[in-house]
Amino acid sequence: MRAEFTPSRLWNLARAEGTAVLRAVRSGLAGQGRERDLAVQAVKAAGAAVLAWLVAGCWWGAPLALMAPWTAIALVQSTVYRSVRAGVQQFVLIAGGTLLAALAFALTGDTVGAMVLVLPVTMLLGNHSGFDDQGVYASTTALFVLVYGSFSAGDIGYRLLETLLGAVIGIAVNALVLPPVHLRHARDTLHRLPRDTARLLRDIAEEAAEEYGAAQAQEWHARAARLPRLLDDVRAARRWQQEGDRLNPVRRMRRQGPRIPSPEWDTSWERLTGHLATVAGVLADAAGEGAWLRPLPRPVLADLTRLMRAMAEVCECDCVTLGGDCPADPRDRDEVLSRAWQAHHRLATWNADHTTAPLGGLVNDLHHTLTHLTEARPPAPASPVPGTREAPAPVAVPVET
Template sequence: MGRSARRAAAGPGPERDVVTQSLKAAGAAAAAWALTGWWWNAPMALMAPWTAVVLVQSTVYRSLRSGVQQLVVIAIGTVLAAGAANLTGNTMTAMVLVLPVAVLLGNYARFGEHGLYAPTTALFVLAYGSYSGLDVLHRLFESAVGAVIGIAVNALILPPVHLRSVRDFLRRLPAESAEVLHVVADGLREDHGREQAEAWHDRARRLAAVLSDLRDARLWTRESYRLNPGHRLRRTGPALPSSEWDRAWERIVDPLVTLTRTLASTVGDEPGLRPVPGAALGQLSDLLRAAGDVCAADRAILEGQGRRAKRERALALESAWAAHGRLKTKMLEQDSETATSLGGLVAESQQLLHALAPVDDGVRRT
């Protein structure tokens, strides 16, 4: 998941998650050392905490997958190094033979970030001269013990469930949409210029980035539920809207982006479209303010203010459609060039209002 997953995981309270996982990783490493180094006094005890600390991953599924990858990579590095050392009888020669192959295998995409352990393990084996058959078995066994401890700690002690980031993006979408619509509505009643209109367009386009982050957060959350034995015991709050809610907001954001682009094209020293008369801009301002109120009500509905917010939403949507009707009548009073500019705004605002269909328990119907 890479950068998107990290960004999605950075919702409200990320510091608490980081502290929790860090303490779990430290505890897993300490437990692995206590078992293999202190109690068993194993000859390769370092391998257990070394493996355990990196397997307390951000999801239980990722811990299991990483555990398999890491054990495979450590086994490859160990066997290659031990085989070369026993074959050549010389540490330097064995390094020259093994390291290029180990690094190449380590870069294999299926091993992911754990590929680095192939050349690292080979170096440990050769540098410490631990390449007898018994040493190889000890190294693999203690790595397996560390993997089991790391995975068990992550799965059984506060297993991570990533929901807060999804909730954050779900709230941000209607809140930021409402803010953009209200800012544009206020600006249309002022003497706005090209720079201000382009700023509106940039803010509308950033809503698409919030949608992308929401999709990534949902994937991240879905993964955190896989093979997680404790997620049902964690308090997750009320049920979230389905992914259909996300697709509905895509249908809201798209016309908003197009509408602000059209507005930017009607102002400036050399506008691409004929400027829209002030009276029509006033009606568009009323429409967008009411649409913003609809989005603000959606935010309130998500936060549990159902009955009152739904009434306010219905009134705001009715007001928006009334303003749209008045805006359409202005088209009949314009010349062909101005009607072209105004027609684009009328069409996109109509698409926006159609997308702002009634909601039921936070899930938009289309």
């Protein structure tokens, strides 16, 4: 079905886009966040381009001063390391495009013939995997050289010096003026996993305490199945944070917050969310009139809600430890874990006395979920507040019988 772009539809799209832009502007002005980071990078890129033009065009009087700001604006990248890497890539591509264009013109003696000869070669050069998304600079530089007719050795030298000047200015501005570190983004992403898991567990506990239906259980299952996707965001954020530290001159000067967990923390959460999705699937299969499994008895649901609430409190404790803003009162993680294991023990005892297929699988997956939640203890803050006690020793995990 083809979409019709009527005037009213176009107006609604434009209004929605304008509203989103205004929301982003307000968010950037209100405080720290992704919008402000993007605004800072945009201002830095513009400043680097203007500075490169002033140096190359006004002070040096370069014949093609455009090359300096063009290179500088492209090198204010998302990390300092990426700026340096992109600078090396661009210099190689621009030098290659310049030399190949001059050689093609020397062979053909005609601008159009040189374009026909050199552009396929520079496009192939730019598609090399080692140049990432910088490959287009080889072809565009060749076009600049051919259009402006600058083929002499002196002109080629100027192109390379202008490019080098722009690269130095762009990298220097990105490294010395509020260099991006992406640490806040990594921490914000880490908060989402325990926070969203806690919300899901609390919703299951509240709704399972009453007569829940198939629609509610299917929603739990869908939300649990989406949790592992947050792990991909966590891993990506960790990579960005690590890259933000590379070649960053102020990485040791910034204020330190809660330490970021190790990759082993990701592994525990990956297994935890997998078993939690299975638990939600069992609850969904035991709900509604056309349930595939027998409904869980009321005493089982009572212990299940206690277990879910306790696990939600553990997740909230972890969110707070990681520096998040989970709306939870300060609790002792080990004490809450102990209550969770007690509730699980009651479920296991009930299953031993009244063996049922759905409850047996549920008890087993809940045991694995609790085990991985116990292992997924986040690191203690790097600089604890004076007067606070150290983190307690890990809770011993009961052996499943």
